[in-house]
Amino acid sequence: MFLNTQLVINSVVTGSIYVLIAIGLTIVYRVLKFANFSHAELITFGAYMAYIVNVSLGMDLFYGALAAFLLTGALGIATDRLVFKKLRKNGSNVISMMIASIGIGLVLRQSIQEKWGPNQVWYDIETRTFEIYGGSITEMQVYIILISIALILILHFMFTRTKLGKAMRGVSDNPQLAMASGIDTEKILLWVWFIGGGLAGIGGVFRGADTRLVPLLGWEIILSAFAVVILGGIGSFYGAIIAAYILGFAENFGVSILSDLSISTGYRPAIAFMILIIVLIVRPSGIMGKKEAA
Amino acid sequence: MLLDYVLDTLVYIGIFAILAISLNLEFGYTRLMNFGKVAFFATGAYTSALLSMTGASFIEGMAAGMLISALLGLLVALPTLRLRADYLAIVTIAFGEILRLFFLNEVWFTNGPMGIRGIPQPFYSVFDNDYMLFYVLLVYTTLIICYLFAERIINSPFGRVLKAIRDDEEAVQAFGKNTCMFKIKIFIIGSSMASVSGSLLAHYLAFISPDMFYPTVTFSVWTMLVIGGSANNLGVIAGAVLVQVFERGTRFLKDFVVLPIEPSNLRVILIGLLLILFLLYRPDGIIKEEKNRGLL
Numbered sequence: 001m002f003l004n005t006q007l008v009i010n011s012v013v014t015g016s017i018y019v020l021i022a023i024g025l026t027i028v029y030r031v032l033k034f035a036n037f038s039h040a041e042l043i044t045f046g047a048y049m050a051y052i053v054n055v056s057l058g059m060d061l062f063y064g065a066l067a068a069f070l071l072t073g074a075l076g077i078a079t080d081r082l083v084f085k086k087l088r089k090n091g092s093n094v095i096s097m098m099i100a101s102i103g104i105g106l107v108l109r110q111s112i113q114e115k116w117g118p119n120q121v122w123y124d125i126e127t128r129t130f131e132i133y134g135g136s137i138t139e140m141q142v143y144i145i146l147i148s149i150a151l152i153l154i155l156h157f158m159f160t161r162t163k164l165g166k167a168m169r170g171v172s173d174n175p176q177l178a179m180a181s182g183i184d185t186e187k188i189l190l191w192v193w194f195i196g197g198g199l200a201g202i203g204g205v206f207r208g209a210d211t212r213l214v215p216l217l218g219w220e221i222i223l224s225a226f227a228v229v230i231l232g233g234i235g236s237f238y239g240a241i242i243a244a245y246i247l248g249f250a251e252n253f254g255v256s257i258l259s260d261l262s263i264s265t266g267y268r269p270a271i272a273f274m275i276l277i278i279v280l281i282v283r284p285s286g287i288m289g290k291k292e293a294a
Numbered sequence: 295m296l297l298d299y300v301l302d303t304l305v306y307i308g309i310f311a312i313l314a315i316s317l318n319l320e321f322g323y324t325r326l327m328n329f330g331k332v333a334f335f336a337t338g339a340y341t342s343a344l345l346s347m348t349g350a351s352f353i354e355g356m357a358a359g360m361l362i363s364a365l366l367g368l369l370v371a372l373p374t375l376r377l378r379a380d381y382l383a384i385v386t387i388a389f390g391e392i393l394r395l396f397f398l399n400e401v402w403f404t405n406g407p408m409g410i411r412g413i414p415q416p417f418y419s420v421f422d423n424d425y426m427l428f429y430v431l432l433v434y435t436t437l438i439i440c441y442l443f444a445e446r447i448i449n450s451p452f453g454r455v456l457k458a459i460r461d462d463e464e465a466v467q468a469f470g471k472n473t474c475m476f477k478i479k480i481f482i483i484g485s486s487m488a489s490v491s492g493s494l495l496a497h498y499l500a501f502i503s504p505d506m507f508y509p510t511v512t513f514s515v516w517t518m519l520v521i522g523g524s525a526n527n528l529g530v531i532a533g534a535v536l537v538q539v540f541e542r543g544t545r546f547l548k549d550f551v552v553l554p555i556e557p558s559n560l561r562v563i564l565i566g567l568l569l570i571l572f573l574l575y576r577p578d579g580i581i582k583e584e585k586n587r588g589l590l
Contacts, residue, residue, distance in 0.1 A: 035380045106566030114559040264399040273388045281373045
């Protein structure tokens with residue numbers, strides 16, 4: 001079974017979808033210190049923005065993904081300006097922020113359902129399939145893997161080499177010190193939301209292209225995304241990358257084991273849940289998290 | 295007809311007020327972020343439904359539900375309660391979804407997506423035509439018991455420790471209290487109480503299915519807490535009244551007026567907006583916590 005090429009391909013594709021979503025989630029988590037549950041609906045929003053470009057406007061999905069990145073990034077900023085920034089100003093704690101993020105999620109998800117209906121829709125994409133080592137992979141899946149790797153490299157470069165990336169790390173590690181060093185924290189927060197939201201949007205497009213679009217698209221994978229973030233260590237960029245691919249493999253091989261045991265594959269989300277629980281028991285700070293995180 | 299709507303709304307208010315009080319014990323007084331309230335609500339409903347189908351009485355079903363919910367609560371609490379607050383939120387939200395998947399997938403046990411029909415209604419033959427009225431009494435008697443029980447807890451030494459944990463956990467630990475034990479205990483109590491309201495729902499509707507137990511149920515209860523003012527049991531009951539009158543009201547309205555938005559969508563959107571607006575502009579809710587009651 002472990003030589004099954006198809007499972008390996010599926011795992012890498014799943015990991016590539018999770019990785020961008022989880023990086024987006026973890027950088028917001030790291031800087032703003034709260035679990036942003038509305039990330040689920042940012043994912044869904046991105047998927048439907050690309051749907052407008054791809055299906056309603058009849059353009060290539062590549063432009064859809066681009067639009068998804070920009071518009072979902074903008075939505076991330078909007079949620080901060082309209083809600084989270086005000087909560088910060090009120091001196092509200094992270095608990096209020098988490099509850100507010102649930103509220104934002106409910107509004108977004110049901111608005112999407114109102115606009116596009118509860119039924120599934122699909123992107124207008126050609127599906128060429130390649131055969132490799134006895135497994136098959138679609139052209140779209142090749143793009144998903146390659147674009148994810150490219151974006152990871154760009155982010156790595158940004159965090160290590162650019163002023164913006166270093167400032168983001170500074171703000172998350174010690175906001176007071178960053179401010180004292182002349183960093184405009186509120187401006188950096190805008191970038192955090194833009195990049196975090198944008199990545200969620202692209203992740204949504206990937207998921208939509210790999211499966212289908214439904215208003216619950218983001219909600220279906222948000223638990224996996226949280227499992228990735230906690231397994232990687234909250235706030236850890238590199239941890240999230242490793243954890244995303246671990247989860248991709250765990251879910252696909254897990255589902256295959258489930259069906260071998262003739263247990264319903266509907267339990268797929270339970271695999272992420274089990275990983276979550278095991279991490280919390282064994283090593284709550286995750287693979288690459290700091291010890292005090294727990 | 296109108297009376298039926300009123301009685302139906304009253305039953306829902308009562309059932310959800312019990313849920314809101316149970317969440318208030320966990321969150322309002324102890325700051326435990328239970329985002330999986332619906333899991334224990336569903337456990338109560340399914341335990342009562344399944345047991346009563348095999349001939350168990352109303353009380354037996356309810357008691358079994360409380361026991362199973364307590365055990366599940368313990369299971370969820372053990373790995374998470376010693377960790378950061380947000381871990382509990384993530385784990386409970388996941389737990390609720392997994393449990394719903396269980397009810398959905400184990401067709402042999404729960405009849406899966408078709409749900410369970412024909413759940414016996416206690417004392418139906420006795421009250422027959424006035425059954426709704428009887429059920430209102432049953433629900434409100436249970437609510438009063440839960441309310442008094444919750445008040446008793448929070449005004450006890452145990453409850454004062456809970457509030458102290460909420461306000462400054464490290465200080466309580468410095469006094470040598472095992473705060474984790476307190477949190478686990480109140481989580482178990484809250485879970486059992488949520489189970490009671492689930493049992494009441496199952497016997498009231500005589501039908502349950504997995505799609506009644508989406509996470510939106512949990513957040514509807516959270517809205518009651520945020521609107522009513524957490525750490526005040528009367529406040530959260532008021533929150534339950536407002537949210538349920540609104541939820542039932544939109545269902546009622548749907549039969550008479552054409553809304554520009556699908557009512558089920560509108561309902562959830564407004565719940566979300568209420569949650570955000572109260573957090574922004576009335577973080578204490580409509581009724582604040584009474585401070586230092588029982589001390590002076």
